[in-house]
Amino acid sequence: MTPTTQTTQTTQTTQMVTSSVPVGATCSPDSTLDWSGPMLAGAIVLDDRVAPCASWSAVVRAGDVLTIVDVGGNQSADCLIYHAHDTRERYSVPDTLAWQGNAYVRTGTVLRSNLGGPLMTVVGNEIDRQDTIGGACSKESNTLRYGHHVMFHHGCRENFLSEGARRGLGVRDLVSNLNWFMNVPVEDDGALGIVDGMSAPGRRVAVRAETDVLVVVSNCPQMNNPCNDFNPTPLRMIVVSP
Numbered sequence: 001m002t003p004t005t006q007t008t009q010t011t012q013t014t015q016m017v018t019s020s021v022p023v024g025a026t027c028s029p030d031s032t033l034d035w036s037g038p039m040l041a042g043a044i045v046l047d048d049r050v051a052p053c054a055s056w057s058a059v060v061r062a063g064d065v066l067t068i069v070d071v072g073g074n075q076s077a078d079c080l081i082y083h084a085h086d087t088r089e090r091y092s093v094p095d096t097l098a099w100q101g102n103a104y105v106r107t108g109t110v111l112r113s114n115l116g117g118p119l120m121t122v123v124g125n126e127i128d129r130q131d132t133i134g135g136a137c138s139k140e141s142n143t144l145r146y147g148h149h150v151m152f153h154h155g156c157r158e159n160f161l162s163e164g165a166r167r168g169l170g171v172r173d174l175v176s177n178l179n180w181f182m183n184v185p186v187e188d189d190g191a192l193g194i195v196d197g198m199s200a201p202g203r204r205v206a207v208r209a210e211t212d213v214l215v216v217v218s219n220c221p222q223m224n225n226p227c228n229d230f231n232p233t234p235l236r237m238i239v240v241s242p
């Protein structure tokens with residue numbers, strides 16, 4: 001889908017600002033949406049709906065389980081995790097993959113920190129595998145990949161920065177991330193691809209907090225490659241206390 005171009009008059013003068021960032025972004029009206037509930041039973045602590053292209057964060061207490069619902073299907077939920085009481089300890093891709101000896105995130109994967117400690121564990125997963133290699137999109141990488149005309153389209157990095165600012169995080173706190181529901185296959189020769197997703201409306205992943213954690217999510221705004229099926233859609237974030 002070509003990014004929606006909206007024109008906003010900002011003053012009473014003739015100055016016009018043209019932006020490709022949809023205002024109050026909505027998904028395609030013919031999208032199939034499935035708002036599935038939590039994967040694990042328990043008392044509902046939090047139940048949020050995240051608009052397409054928007055960001056979200058919450059502290060998940062030790063023992064509580066976060067279910068992320070891919071409401072519209074094939075929607076990448078880019079995710080960073082920090083120790084809630086000392087954000088210098090944060091999610092680490094190499095620690096997570098090296099400890100488990102596998103390139104994919106599946107049920108049972110322990111999401112480890114830069115100190116090797118367990119932050120969260122995947123306790124439910126309704127797609128074959130989850131990605132943590134593909135990284136996050138940004139205005140800069142979009143411009144390099146797709147051309148200068150997409151420079152006004154915000155990416156996950158910008159979502160991480162704006163959401164993180166609400167939690168006392170800055171640019172030095174951004175690290176490599178998880179991509180829930182994104183399909184990045186590792187081919188026989190080691191090559192990576194970002195291809196059509198294997199998720200569907202209502203598919204879920206559930207992660208249990210092993211300590212108090214701050215979870216920051218970018219509902220990926222990318223519209224220039226298939227990672228969101230060219231149609232960013234909502235997410236549902238549900239925290240339960242089992």
Ligand SMILES: [Zn+2]
Pocket residue numbers: 076078136137138155156157220221222
């Ligand atoms: Zn993105």
